[in-house]
Amino acid sequence: MANEAVASQRARGIAIRSWDVAFLVLAVATLAGIAALGVGSYRAAHDLEQLKRNAEHVVARLEAIAATRGTAAADPAACARHAPGATPAGWSACLSAIRSEPDIAAFANGFVAGNQAFGKACSTEDPAARGTIVFEKGTEWFSAGTTGTSFAPVADEEAIDRELVLRVRVCGRWGEPVTVREVRF
């Protein structure tokens, strides 16, 4: 009798029981869940890529402005270096002028619909910072025989009558900073 059962099982191939089916359902459901989470992460990564492309565009624009802003042909004029003795231009006015350019004005925050495209600083604590492009000013330091550059958010009233070292960053899905590039402005 036992031999018959074995022979019958052999003839059928793999014997699948109800617990096996339950396991297979669980495994497929788990994989589907991971796939759904993966799609979410992929979309966020894709949005971050778009944000980085926008920031790279801004960097390219800053580099183009930097090449002419010491001359009379500075464009936009708000970013021009003023002659010695004149009132220095402020970063806020320059940034506003850049942001008003049509291609940059069209930037939208890909992470949070209501958020601005540009921000002050990245912060994991501040939801408003997510998905923004931020600018930081570099200050060189010298200590105990070593040199370095420390960065801090550019103040609105920061004078731009001299060369600035700017670091352009984007704030990711959770507000974490991602450095795009440093530019001499």
Added chain:
Amino acid sequence: MDAAGPRTGRMASLRRATFSLLFDPARPGNLHRFVENGVAAVIILNVAAIALEQVPAIHQPYAAWFHVFDIASLVLFTVEYLLRLYVAPEDPAFARARFPRLGYLASPYAMIDLLAILPFYLAAFVELDLRLLRALRLLRLFKLLRMLVPAYAEFRELNRGRSFRQHVHALVWPSEHGGRLHQYFDTFIVACVLVSVLGVVLESVEGIHYHLNVEFVVLDTLSVAIFTLEYLLRIYSCVEDERYRRAVAGRLRFARSGGAMIDLAAVLPFFLEAFLHHLFDLRFLRIFRMMRLLKLTRFNNATAVVMQGIRREWPVLTASLFVLLLVIVMTASLGYLFEHASQPEKFENIPQAIYWAVVTLASVGYGDLTPVTPLGRMFTVVVSITGIALVAIPSGILSAAFIDQLRIERETLLEELTKALADGKIDAAEEAFIAAEAKRLHVTQDEVNRLLERARREGKAGGQGNGPLHLDAAARDPEAALEQFRQLVSMMRQVAIAAGPGRLASAIAREGAATALEREVGRLVCSTREDGARAAGEPGQSPS
């Protein structure tokens, strides 16, 4: 005709030799496995290259190298295809066909092989879209079927009549039912671990992460999917193991085991971050993806040997660590006592001084905290010298434990060999077991042969008993009796040499000290001291 005959014969012989050397799976010791694994490795590298070519930041600077690799792969696959076509008449699968080579060309594997190379030759004559060409290169992946299909057929055969769960168990756990498919499964998991860990390492490089952010996300999701499925398969099938027999309690017991915990830790950061990100910033958990590296311990016995060694030496190890702890605290206290007054900001309290004590005892000496008082400096000299010995004790215990564990395991292997040889021969199951044990213990074939010879010798003498007498073996086998007799004679000679033949002869000759037979044997043993010394191999102990 006469001239063509030998030439045809030579050609057939060359063809046979080529098939036998490169493609015959039935011939042990040939290059078949090497060719199979080599081609599989090139296929996998091709798929990786296709994936990397989609990333402009990687493809653009190295486009020429990618092209060279593609051409080299194409040449390799073409040579393989032509060689298989050439040796088809020798292949048992096609040898009986009227036209063996046509039979080969019409076979599914040959068609896949042709599809893997043909588009590139066609591109030389016909204008083909570059993207289509790249997509067609993915067809090379199907070449792996040449390995997977026979492995699956073997797996089905080994698991005929077994349940689905037993199939799963055979696939994911080492057993006699796993066959080559289990080996491929292990290799796949190891490859996934290595690629995943490499991804985690490269992700920490800002420049690389910047360009490959999306690719890292895809890689991590795929890794988690594979490792989660593997974890589920192991949890589900572990009840086939005697140790985890019960459905719920057995699985819970398995889930608490070291290997299962590592498997869980390999995927947990992904799920925690996905489900709890709105409550906490859990990005720091990503670094724990490096735990995946620990999954490799399942496929390498070295860690298990170290852990067994540590378990065995645990009391000694804890004792030495306790002594070390005492010395650290005492050193820190004295350092605080000597230096606090002079450097209150550096030796502010004993906990701060513990850092200095550890750095000094371990002979690291960063130099950020240094004693300035004469007493403190004198004390540092003493601490530095004693520290070398104290810190070395636990490491010495650990290395000795590792070596001891290896020795114990090899002695166990020797016992197994002796047992296997008890009936005078080693059957296929015993041979497989010995091979598996030798692999587990990293014992080379030469060493196995040496142990086998020793086991054979000891087995001939009646086994690994504590004394020279194995009467059962002697009664069973005259050869074993002879071997024991030789050993006894050798031992008697060693006794004579150690005692001094003259002194032993005098002792035997004393009235009532020995029987007539013993006196006769004693006379023979004492008279052959030179031979005895040579036999014992201890010429330095010859009496003088």
